[in-house]
Amino acid sequence: MRTGFRVLLGLTAAAALTLAGSTAASAETAATAATASASSWKWGPIHSTDGHATAKGKVVVTQHSLQVRGSLSDTRGKGCSWVVLRWQSSGNGKWSSAGYWNCTPGTGTFRKNVGAPLQIKAKVCRGNSSRPTGWCTSWKTIYTQGG
Structure with missing residues (x-):
């Protein structure tokens, strides 16, 4: 037993x-x-107020920082589509920005290293080859540290 x-x-x-x-x-x-x-957060799509520009993408963790990756579509031959990015530094609290444009019908891509931000915002506009001129959305938060 x-x-x-x-x-x-x-x-x-x-x-x-x-x-x-x-x-x-x-x-x-x-x-x-x-x-x-x-390790990545999707954002978008964000459309310009006239509907002829669209941006979407993701925020990706890279080896040394965060990177905003995205695509910017233009549905009209006249004018350009713009996406403007703003991010706030976690080190000093200052804001930085970058703009990307697409002046041909179709989709283009962009990438921007943004360090270690507290938050990242984006807006989509219509414009010309040198700057956004109108039809902008309000700022949309695409990433916030910790949530």
């Missing part, structure tokens, strides 16, 4: 260890998936 109990106890312990190992592996897989999804 004692031998049978020892064998049964040994099998129960082996089954428990196997179950714990598979649970740990499942938790590790879930954590890896969560980390992968937390």
Whole structure:
């Protein structure tokens, strides 16, 4: 009877260890998936107020900073589509900005390294090849640190 109990106890312990190992592996897989999804945040689409310019993209964690990646579409041959980015530095609180334009019908892409910002905002406008001139959206927050 004692031998049978020892064998049964040994099998129960082996089954428990196997179950714990598979649970740990499942938790590790879930954590890896969560980390992968937390390494980029989608934003957009944002349309100009006249509907002829559209921007969308994602904020991606790179090795040294965050990077805004996106596409800017122009549906009209006359004028240009603009996306203007603003970001607030987490180091000194100052705002910086950059603008990208597309003056041909179709879609173009852009990338901008923004360091470690507290927040990033974007707006989409119509304009000419040197600056946005109108039909702008209000500023849309596309990333906020911590949430």
